[in-house]
Amino acid sequence: MTTRGLLPAHAADIRPDGKEGSPVDSFMDWFWLMLWWFAFVMYLMVLFHIIGDLFRDHELNGWWKALWLIALLVVPFVSALVYLIARGRGMAERQSARVSTARAETDAYIRATAGGPTAASQITEAKALYDAGAINDEEFAALKTRAMG
Numbered sequence: 663m664t665t666r667g668l669l670p671a672h673a674a675d676i677r678p679d680g681k682e683g684s685p686v687d688s689f690m691d692w693f694w695l696m697l698w699w700f701a702f703v704m705y706l707m708v709l710f711h712i713i714g715d716l717f718r719d720h721e722l723n724g725w726w727k728a729l730w731l732i733a734l735l736v737v738p739f740v741s742a743l744v745y746l747i748a749r750g751r752g753m754a755e756r757q758s759a760r761v762s763t764a765r766a767e768t769d770a771y772i773r774a775t776a777g778g779p780t781a782a783s784q785i786t787e788a789k790a791l792y793d794a795g796a797i798n799d800e801e802f803a804a805l806k807t808r809a810m811g
């Protein structure tokens with residue numbers, strides 16, 4: 663039963679190319695489709711990593727960067743493979759340097775934020791030592807002035 667503007671029930675199963683059924687008819691079609699999508703996504707990740715490395719490399723001349731970008735556009739797979747072979751070691755060294763710099767900056771920030779013992783806590787510890795008789799008046803005064811210092 664068809665009404666005006668609606669398709670018959672069996673027309674929903676017809677593909678745009680006129681054939682009936684799904685574009686992925688079997689498990690192998692689905693498997694190869696997923697494999698190609700995986701390869702495409704991996705290629706994009708490598709491509710963006712290469713482009714990021716190109717622009718972060720301060721030793722490489724601007725003309726060489728432009729040449730690499732043109733090569734990545736004209737012959738993408740071959741130039742990406744050549745880039746990884748020719749500059750892969752430097753790429754890894756630059757990445758590890760960036761990671762170690764970021765780690766050092768994070769550690770410095772944490773040390774600065776967390777801070778060491780405050781003057782009040784140092785005086786409290788010195789007072790406890792003084793009350794326990796472990797230090798005398800002069801040592802207590804010296805600790806106190808160093809903490810205030």
